[in-house]
Amino acid sequence: MATPTFNVLITDTGERYRCRSDQTVLAGMENLGRKGIPVGCRQGGCGVCKVAVLSGEYQAKVMNRDHISKEDEAAGRVLACRIRPSSDLEVQVLGSMKKNVCYVRKPLA
Amino acid sequence: MAMTGVLRPGHAQLRVLDMEESVKFYTEVMGLVETGRDSQGRVYFKTRQERDHNSIILRETDRAGLDFFGFKVLDKATLDDFEQKLQAYGVKTERMPAGELLETGERVRFVLPTGHTIELYAEKTDVGNGMGYYDPDVDVIDGPGIRPVRMDHALIYGGDIDGNLKLFTEVLGFSLVERVKLEDGETDLATWITCSAKAHDLAMVRHPEDGKLHHVSFLMESWEQVLRAADIMSRHRVSIDIGPTRHGITQGTTIYFFDPSGNRLETFCGGYQHYPDMHPITWSWEEVGRGVFYHDRQLNDAFLSVVS
Numbered sequence: 466m467a468t469p470t471f472n473v474l475i476t477d478t479g480e481r482y483r484c485r486s487d488q489t490v491l492a493g494m495e496n497l498g499r500k501g502i503p504v505g506c507r508q509g510g511c512g513v514c515k516v517a518v519l520s521g522e523y524q525a526k527v528m529n530r531d532h533i534s535k536e537d538e539a540a541g542r543v544l545a546c547r548i549r550p551s552s553d554l555e556v557q558v559l560g561s562m563k564k565n566v567c568y569v570r571k572p573l574a
Numbered sequence: 575m576a577m578t579g580v581l582r583p584g585h586a587q588l589r590v591l592d593m594e595e596s597v598k599f600y601t602e603v604m605g606l607v608e609t610g611r612d613s614q615g616r617v618y619f620k621t622r623q624e625r626d627h628n629s630i631i632l633r634e635t636d637r638a639g640l641d642f643f644g645f646k647v648l649d650k651a652t653l654d655d656f657e658q659k660l661q662a663y664g665v666k667t668e669r670m671p672a673g674e675l676l677e678t679g680e681r682v683r684f685v686l687p688t689g690h691t692i693e694l695y696a697e698k699t700d701v702g703n704g705m706g707y708y709d710p711d712v713d714v715i716d717g718p719g720i721r722p723v724r725m726d727h728a729l730i731y732g733g734d735i736d737g738n739l740k741l742f743t744e745v746l747g748f749s750l751v752e753r754v755k756l757e758d759g760e761t762d763l764a765t766w767i768t769c770s771a772k773a774h775d776l777a778m779v780r781h782p783e784d785g786k787l788h789h790v791s792f793l794m795e796s797w798e799q800v801l802r803a804a805d806i807m808s809r810h811r812v813s814i815d816i817g818p819t820r821h822g823i824t825q826g827t828t829i830y831f832f833d834p835s836g837n838r839l840e841t842f843c844g845g846y847q848h849y850p851d852m853h854p855i856t857w858s859w860e861e862v863g864r865g866v867f868y869h870d871r872q873l874n875d876a877f878l879s880v881v882s
Contacts (some may be wrong), residue, residue: 503875507813509591510638510836510882527591529836531637562879 471550475501491545514545515560522551580769584646591835593634605719626698627677629725638835638882640787644693653696688732689784722792729788731781754857773824773845786881791840822868
């Protein structure tokens with residue numbers, strides 16, 4: 466029997482993709498080459514993939530309290546790399562690559 | 575060259591979100607040897623070739639990152655001497671009792687200007703590398719997991735890296751190997767320092783948050799072993815940041831990847847020997863892409879942003 470698969474909608478960009486119930490919301494996006502949620506460590510350590518789940522059910526692994534407080538988690542603000550969908554989901558991106566001392570963006574030269 | 579003072583990086587204590595998952599990763603994927611567990615629930619590992627009891631310690635909690643990084647020094651007299659020198663320099667030190675960390679003697683602990691906790695110690699039980707000290711066999715036959723040679727160094731992120739450089743070079747006898755400058759051509763973005771003849775024993779990058787870990791690094795024997803490590807990582811669906819590729823800085827080949835808690839690790843091979851009579855190498859801001867990732871020749875988003 467095939468693993469249940471659900472739709473994830475990233476409300477900021479309108480990007481919609483299929484994600485298996487055994488894949489994290491972040492991995493589902495990456496595996497299909499889609500964009501929208503920032504990709505960092507993919508394991509809950511860095512916090513860049515923070516999203517607000519606007520609707521839907523999910524299973525969650527333990528959250529890094531540096532980035533997700535208990536209140537955040539209760540309110541559905543979670544790390545996309547730590548949740549797996551149990552239904553269709555709508556998520557809004559909250560995280561980003563941090564601004565830091567020296568942000569480099571230059572073309573291949 | 576006479577090796578006195580600080581010998582090498584000795585141990586790193588990492589925070590992990592799920593101990594069972596982490597022990598599985600460090601044993602099966604990394605191929606480290608579990609050597610003990612203590613009453614606090616910490617789990618201890620060493621590489622197969624390391625002779626001292628432990629080089630990686632895991633502590634389960636609700637956030638990832640580096641608790642502390644320890645360097646082994648030559649002997650107890652050296653440890654006492656460094657303690658005095660640190661205090662004379664104005665650094666507050668604390669002595670951790672022998673045995674608080676399993677099989678490890680007293681540790682002189684202090685906090686860097688960048689907020690990181692560093693330890694110096696002289697004693698850690700020699701449990702050997704399994705081959706013995708008399709008429710040994712050579713440990714070259716392959717086995718499961720990545721099986722690095724040793725825990726080699728760390729790259730830490732924080733604000734006052736100038737303060738760090740001064741402390742390590744003036745008090746602890748490290749020398750500067752390479753540096754990257756910011757756009758102004760004067761301020762350091764990053765520095766690589768050594769207490770031995772390695773291309774680096776510690777490195778640091780300027781970052782607005784103190785106390786952050788970029789990676790703990792493990793040495794591999796060859797480029798072939800680095801490629802093999804990448805194969806093992808993908809076999810286990812490990813999160814890979816970048817690589818296998820090469821750094822311009824230090825010339826080492828590398829893979830950056832993440833443990834199950836999001837702590838970045840490195841498996842690398844190569845580099846060069848740096849002696850105290852050698853000039854440090856300087857990289858300009860404009861060339862930092864090639865410096866960090868020699869083949870891509872540009873930084874990825876994660877290098878400056880993704881830390882634990």
